[in-house]
Amino acid sequence: xxxxxxxxxxxxxxxxxxxxxxxxxxxxxxxxxxxxxxxxxxxxxxxxxxxxxxxxxxxxxxxxxxxxxxxxxxxxxxxxxxxxxxxxxxxxxxxxxxxxxxxxxxxxxxxxxxxxxxxxxxxxxxxxxxxxxxxxxxxxxxxxxxxxxxxxxxxxxxxxxxxxxxxxxxxxxxxxxxxxxxxxxxxxxxxxxxxxxxxxxxxxxxxxxxxxxxxxxxxxxxxxxxxxxxxxxxxxxxxxxxxxxxxxxxxxxxxxxxxxxxxxxxxxxxxxxxxxxxxxxxxxxxxxxxxxxxxxxxxxxxxxxxxxxxxxxxxxxxxxxxxxxxxxxxxx
Numbered sequence: 001x002x003x004x005x006x007x008x009x010x011x012x013x014x015x016x017x018x019x020x021x022x023x024x025x026x027x028x029x030x031x032x033x034x035x036x037x038x039x040x041x042x043x044x045x046x047x048x049x050x051x052x053x054x055x056x057x058x059x060x061x062x063x064x065x066x067x068x069x070x071x072x073x074x075x076x077x078x079x080x081x082x083x084x085x086x087x088x089x090x091x092x093x094x095x096x097x098x099x100x101x102x103x104x105x106x107x108x109x110x111x112x113x114x115x116x117x118x119x120x121x122x123x124x125x126x127x128x129x130x131x132x133x134x135x136x137x138x139x140x141x142x143x144x145x146x147x148x149x150x151x152x153x154x155x156x157x158x159x160x161x162x163x164x165x166x167x168x169x170x171x172x173x174x175x176x177x178x179x180x181x182x183x184x185x186x187x188x189x190x191x192x193x194x195x196x197x198x199x200x201x202x203x204x205x206x207x208x209x210x211x212x213x214x215x216x217x218x219x220x221x222x223x224x225x226x227x228x229x230x231x232x233x234x235x236x237x238x239x240x241x242x243x244x245x246x247x248x249x250x251x252x253x254x255x256x257x258x259x260x261x262x263x264x265x266x267x268x269x270x271x272x273x274x275x276x277x278x279x280x281x282x283x284x285x286x287x288x289x290x291x292x293x294x295x296x297x298x299x300x301x302x303x304x305x306x307x308x309x310x311x312x313x314x315x316x317x318x319x320x321x322x323x324x325x326x327x328x329x330x331x332x
Contacts, residue, residue, distance in 0.1 A: 061179035111176035284323035
């Protein structure tokens with residue numbers, strides 16, 4: 001790193017490296033206490049894309065992503081899983097230096113936190129509302145825990161990032177996020193981004209506008225045309241999860257589930273909110289317990305829904321593997 005202004009190395013965001021959907025929780029469903037930012041009205045991340053997909057061969061992984069102002073709510077909700085730094089930057093030298101420094105510091109943590117970058121020069125209204133640019137705000141558990149600008153020296157930025165990771169660890173946030181982008185090596189021609197199938201792109205465009213019905217329709221058509229399209233199936237499951245939980249009241253859902261322990265719909269509602277809010281193990285365990293103590297159609301409904309939640313979380317997630325073993329014991 002250097003204290004002189006320099007153009008930060010560009011990032012290439014892989015469409016299949018989107019942040020985990022479980023960070024995008026509706027009001028009240030965030031994982032950490034005090035999380036207050038509702039994501040039900042935010043634009044959704046690419047739903048069918050799997051986290052952690054590799055970028056161009058030889059390109060270093062990065063945990064810095066460029067986001068739009070309308071995606072800010074979602075990014076803040078992701079801080080229920082891991083600390084997030086939101087950097088609003090311009091095209092000036094001070095912004096370039098701060099951006100490069102934070103990218104290096106965040107990438108050095110290898111997934112313990114995320115840097116979300118918003119280009120104020122492309123959004124004049126954002127630049128006008130900010131007191132100064134560049135400015136960065138740190139979030140943990142949906143709450144701001146600090147704000148800093150270009151006047152903060154590099155060594156203090158390093159200490160701040162370290163403190164964020166330590167604070168998160170103390171609060172039980174030990175999850176590592178998959179790489180979200182790749183850094184293009186200077187002088188090297190970037191690899192071309194693979195194009196998404198037209199219907200997948202249509203779904204993602206709809207999600208950008210929070211049009212879940214249109215996104216679901218696009219994924220359904222993709223599955224109709226290609227029954228073995230696993231990405232479309234996962235995307236559809238994620239969109240349906242967003243549809244089910246939009247505007248949901250977590251406290252009311254929990255009360256209903258507590259008062260009606262034999263109501264499979266009530267248990268599923270809380271499991272959905274738990275998974276979306278980052279309490280993945282809690283959501284899985286709730287349905288496994290229901291399956292252990294119930295039989296007949298309700299048991300099958302809970303089992304099928306649990307399997308759908310597995311696909312949304314990702315088969316490679318260790319929490320899915322552990323829950324599958326619990327499910328097998330509950331069934332047999």
